[in-house]
Amino acid sequence: MNMEKSKKIKTSDLSLIDEVLSRSVDSVFPSKEKLKKELLSGRQMRVYVGIDPTAPYVHLGHATNFFLLKRLHKLGHKIIVLVGDFTAMIGDPSDKNAARIRLTKSEVKKNLKTYKEQIGKILNFEDKKNPIEFKFNSRWLSKLTFTDLADIASNFTVQQMIQRDAFERRLRENKPLYVHEFFYPLMQGYDSVALGADIEIGGTDQTFNMLAGRTLVEKMQEREKFVITTTLLEDPITGEKMMSKSRGTGIGMNDVPQEMYAKVMRLPDSGLLQCFIDCTELTKEEIAHILKNPPRESKMRLAHEIVKIYHSEKEATKAQEEFVRVFSNKDIPRILPKVELAGKETLENILIKEGVVSSKSEIRRLVESGGLKDMQTGEKIQDPKIVVSGSLILKIGKKRFLKIVTRTQKKE
RNA sequence: GCGUCGGUGGCGGAGUGGUCAAUCGCACUAGACUGUAAAUCUAGCGCCUUCGGGCUACGGAGGUUCGAAUCCUCCCCGGCGCACCA
Numbered sequence: 001m002n003m004e005k006s007k008k009i010k011t012s013d014l015s016l017i018d019e020v021l022s023r024s025v026d027s028v029f030p031s032k033e034k035l036k037k038e039l040l041s042g043r044q045m046r047v048y049v050g051i052d053p054t055a056p057y058v059h060l061g062h063a064t065n066f067f068l069l070k071r072l073h074k075l076g077h078k079i080i081v082l083v084g085d086f087t088a089m090i091g092d093p094s095d096k097n098a099a100r101i102r103l104t105k106s107e108v109k110k111n112l113k114t115y116k117e118q119i120g121k122i123l124n125f126e127d128k129k130n131p132i133e134f135k136f137n138s139r140w141l142s143k144l145t146f147t148d149l150a151d152i153a154s155n156f157t158v159q160q161m162i163q164r165d166a167f168e169r170r171l172r173e174n175k176p177l178y179v180h181e182f183f184y185p186l187m188q189g190y191d192s193v194a195l196g197a198d199i200e201i202g203g204t205d206q207t208f209n210m211l212a213g214r215t216l217v218e219k220m221q222e223r224e225k226f227v228i229t230t231t232l233l234e235d236p237i238t239g240e241k242m243m244s245k246s247r248g249t250g251i252g253m254n255d256v257p258q259e260m261y262a263k264v265m266r267l268p269d270s271g272l273l274q275c276f277i278d279c280t281e282l283t284k285e286e287i288a289h290i291l292k293n294p295p296r297e298s299k300m301r302l303a304h305e306i307v308k309i310y311h312s313e314k315e316a317t318k319a320q321e322e323f324v325r326v327f328s329n330k331d332i333p334r335i336l337p338k339v340e341l342a343g344k345e346t347l348e349n350i351l352i353k354e355g356v357v358s359s360k361s362e363i364r365r366l367v368e369s370g371g372l373k374d375m376q377t378g379e380k381i382q383d384p385k386i387v388v389s390g391s392l393i394l395k396i397g398k399k400r401f402l403k404i405v406t407r408t409q410k411k412e
Numbered sequence: 413g414c415g416u417c418g419g420u421g422g423c424g425g426a427g428u429g430g431u432c433a434a435u436c437g438c439a440c441u442a443g444a445c446u447g448u449a450a451a452u453c454u455a456g457c458g459c460c461u462u463c464g465g466g467c468u469a470c471g472g473a474g475g476u477u478c479g480a481a482u483c484c485u486c487c488c489c490g491g492c493g494c495a496c497c498a
Contacts, residue, residue: 174491237450262448269449296447327448362441365456369442397441398448 009040013075020071024064024278026204029214029227035199038226039075045198047072048080050137050191050206051119052088053111057252058118060306061243064230064278065201066122072199073123079132080195081119083112086138087187118253121310140194141187152186155219156212161185164208189213192225199226233278237270257311261319262327262399264303269295272302280305332375332393336401341388343406348384350404356396360384371397 009017017039021032028035038045049065051058066081073079085108116125116134125132144152161182162168170177185208192200192213200210210227217225233242243250251263267275272295276287282305290301300320307316325331339354348363357363363384366372372381375393391405 176490235450266448269447272449294447295449299447299449323448359459360461361459362457364461366442369455371442 009042016071016075020068020075023071024068024230026229026231028229029211030224035226035228038198044077045072046078046080046196047199047201048082048191048195048197049201050082050084050087050188051115052084053108053115054088055252056111056114057254058115059243060251060253060279061203061233061241063122063253064233065203066119067278067281068201068228068230070123070281073127073130073132076130077199078130079123080197081123081132081134082191082195083115083134083136084188084191085109085112085136086141087184114254118310121253135195137187137191137194141190144190149183149186152190152216152220153182155216156186185209185212186216189216192217193220196221197225199228201228201230203232204229205232231274231278233271233274235268235271236274237268240268242267242271242275251306253310255310257307257315257319258322258333260310261303261307261316261323264306265299265323265327267299269299272298275302276305280309333401336393336403338403338405341404341406344387344389346385346387347381350388351384351396351402354402356400356402366397375401 017036020039021028021036047069049062049069051062069079069081088108088111089105119125123132125134162171164185167177167181188206188209189212191197192210193216197213197217200213202210207227207229210229214225214227217223234240235242251260255263264275273287273291276282276290280287280302282290291298293301300323303323304316304320307319311319322334326333337354339350341350348360351357351363352360357366363372367381367384370380372384373379373395374381375395381394388404389406391403394402394404396402
């Protein structure tokens with residue numbers, strides 16, 4: 001349409017556009033073809049990803065979306081990272097069979113602290129030519145009145161709302177479904193209106209909410225908002241989410257190198273390809289080449305690659321060496337948590353005080369199963385009540401270590 | 413408001429007067445095997461313990477009983493149906 005405004009599209013951009021439309025993309029609403037046409041027009045689009053500050057870290061599952069944003073940024077589009085500080089206080093009912101606990105203001109604020117830094121590992125917030133915006137939806141959502149809400153809500157029917165999977169299921173299973181849960185898609189949808197967004201990107205679990213925004217933009221602003229849903233990091237065999245806090249496999253962007261590396265190594269082999277596609281910027285060819293190696297080597301490469309993104313090449317290499325040292329060679333880690341003792345103390349008291357175990361029963365079980373080891377003698381500890389004097393290096397379970405040293409009394 | 417069914421461990425879900433710290437499944441932890449993968453096998457999975465046992469738990473508060481997660485009363489919370497809106 002707007003021939004004058006259209007830029008020339010470079011051939012390098014063409015392949016980037018193809019990547020935008022395919023890499024980690026599940027589906028595009030209304031269609032890939034229509035979006036492609038729009039992207040080829042050269043018009044600058046406003047693109048955003050919403051993220052809820054419900055945890056103090058951004059996990060690797062979100063990286064997929066930020067990489068997609070990065071590609072669009074390269075193409076010259078306007079990028080907005082939207083923090084759902086207001087919506088986080090309502091709780092997203094997506095994929096949950098019960099209403100999520102609502103967060104308080106201070107919890108949200110605490111979680112937010114390092115977000116920009118974490119996301120900044122992928123997106124360049126320093127870009128002066130086409131600055132990336134960082135916005136908070138409390139700016140507009142907290143100002144809406146009941147009248148506004150009624151207005152927004154009048155664009156949807158209850159029937160449309162209860163079509164949503166999570167809602168429908170709870171109705172069917174006679175589980176409580178609260179009225180305020182309907183607000184969530186409305187608010188998230190209104191974000192699109194407030195931002196004047198042309199494209200919203202999010203995981204497939206956000207489809208319903210994002211489409212609500214599509215409806216609102218259409219009704220309130222008479223324009224079209226595109227929705228791109230991205231694949232979730234799931235084990236293709238078990239269907240299990242790879243970034244799960246309950247399984248302890250959630251990898252935070254701010255995890256320290258060693259921990260990050262080890263966590264990647266703990267991911268199931270079957271999800272390797274997906275992780276490479278969604279969590280790194282390696283090309284298809286490079287990925288295919290890497291995956292020709294045995295799984296363990298491929299995974300080590302993945303771990304290295306990921307640590308490199310959030311830390312540095314040097315840190316990644318160090319983490320790798322440490323991993324080999326500790327887990328392949330069963331050696332003592334170079335750096336390990338240390339406790340200093342003033343006087344004599346029994347082992348079980350130390351471990352409880354350090355929060356390594358939560359009760360005496362727990363440590364007893366650990367000892368009985370042979371999960372507590374003295375790394376210097378290589379022997380299993382038989383009695384949790386032994387009095388510690390001098391120094392001791394402990395291995396607790398599979399992956400925890402603790403160094404205990406007794407301070408010499410004279411110096412005091 | 414009335415009626416009815418229900419509230420058990422991180423979750424799902426048994427148990428309806430004693431043998432119940434509570435079958436079982438999932439999740440989780442440890443051990444074996446390994447590549448800290450997966451799969452598999454074994455053990456554990458409220459707290460304390462001199463390893464005999466002790467203590468606290470089944471929405472909350474009382475009560476009945478030698479004895480209650482189980483029975484009764486009241487309260488709180490949820491589902492469903494009816495009523496209200498008409």
